[in-house]
Amino acid sequence: MRKQWYRLDNAALIFPAIIRKNWNNVCRVSATLKENVDPDLLNQAIADLAPRFPTFFVRLRAGFFWYYLQRTEKPVQARPDYAYPLTHMSRKELKTCCVRILWFEKRIAVECFHSVTDGTGGMAFLQNLVARYLELKYGGEIPHEGNILDYREEPKPEEQRDCFLLCGAEGSVGRAEATAYRLEGEPEPDGFRHIITGIVPTDTLLEKAHEQKVTVTAYLAAVMGEAICARQAQQGRTGRKARPVKITIPVNLRKTFGLDTLRNFTLAVNIGYDPRLGTYTHEQVCRLMYHQLAAETIPQRMAGRVSTNVDLQRNLLLRLVPLFLKRIAMRLVYALSGERKGCLNISNMGTISLPEAMAGQVDRFDFVIGVQYSYPNNCSVASWQGKTCINMIRSIRDAELERLFFSRLVELGIPVEIESNRR
């Protein structure tokens, strides 16, 4: 029987080409339940969901012109969350399955290669997995509302489509941007990823953001910008030596264009300010971040930026170039421009909602994006039941940026509870 395969969506094309020996682009979503996880039931839940979520149980294959995803014969088995989050997913592992499902005590985690889906898609899959697991454990049926789908239904074509191809504009928006300050530090030699989680009350965070008349994402970006600016100053980069501070914000285009998919549909925008132009007050930084984010994320501009990417994918001459040449070109373009335009990512998942029937069983949701090759730090945010988990991941030893960021939040009157996976 011919194995089912899927084209990579527009955003996913770059990720297989830029895999390095010790790095690739992986993200993780996890849910902590009220009771310990039963691995047998979890495996049963995975097997039940496999036909409904075919684009998740895939392996990465290389064709002559493009990479593609091929459906696996059997669904992946859950395995213990053995070491540290986002352990390197090797090429060999990607050829077996691009998704890991892990469990540890009360926690169920899904780690997926970015070519499969983005954080929102991963979270939708995790919620369905938890829902099916809870159904198997406690019986009954969880209503199919919000992200929860009926696992007995056939997968819908719109869930598997490449939405980037549907929302382009007639014109395109250029990519030229100023190069940002690069965070640096001594890398962990064994590739260990440190994660420091700051848990803050969502209502206090919202209140502080609304005091400045900005969104939570813009507020966190402003605080992070201040922390990065302070870090630059610590390294002696002040005055003319300073570099622009820019934060990369992945924007969920599902809301912008009203399209839904379980594959990638996110586009990153860079917002920030230049410390060489003078000193900024907290209010000014908040307003700068908010207005830049608002201006960058209007649908017309996003559509123009999508067009820039999609036009390249549709170019007949480029399509006829063999994969090994495309790979070299993509690597060069990514190395020269992809990771030089921002200091770090702040990916805000927003407030997660679940059907009432299962909300009481879930204690916490976490969302962690892996570090970029050149950015040693990244930050991801998810809110659940009045608590916002700000996960800061780093591949370097020094936790100075985290200290500056979280202590700035405390200074601003937001209580922070800290957890870490320190060894």
Add this chain to the structure above:
Amino acid sequence: MYCIQCGVKLQEGAESCPLCGTPVVDVRAEKQPTVQSWSDLYPAQKRHGQLLVISLITTVLMAASLGCLIFCLRTARNASWSGYVMLGCALLWVCFIFPLFFRKWKPMIFLPVDFACLAGFLLYICAKTGGSWFLSFAFPVTVLVGLITIAVVALFRYLRQGRLPLLAGLLILIGLSFMLVEFFQHITFGTPMFVWSLYCVCGFCAMGAFLLVASLIPSWRNALRRIFFF
């Protein structure tokens, strides 16, 4: 518990603040049992299908060798050209199938064996064709290429630090080795000395010099690492 430096709330039982490292003294804290390591949870598994691949390819190579030998014996009454095919198949087997018997590819063992077999194959061709080029050309060039290959593999496989200056040195050596090849060509076949090899020397030495300079400047070094994915 709160960190007295950062003002953040810490986990129960934390020994120090994860942000600033300020120690927290908590006499009630008990040590948690450590989590099992990856190798404890997932012991190495046997590889399936390896034997099948080895047997299949060995059978194909043997069939090709024996087929040629029988054909030669039936048509020319001697082994004639079938010797080349048989030794070629043996060389392929040593290079590509022999390493499959081992769990890990060990270049320091396999590569010398491969080049020794290649030298043996060339010796057979030289003897069979009545040539006198083996000792003065084929053997030294095979040894030279073998040494360079082993050095390149060792550089990228075993070295984690200081690859760039070594690669630069290696490129210069490769450039110079072309002169050596042309020298062997001159003494064996009587061709003019140092004609084409000078271009190679210039090209490789320029690349080597560039990498040597880049290895001394941290920003260049990092840029090269980022661009060339090593």
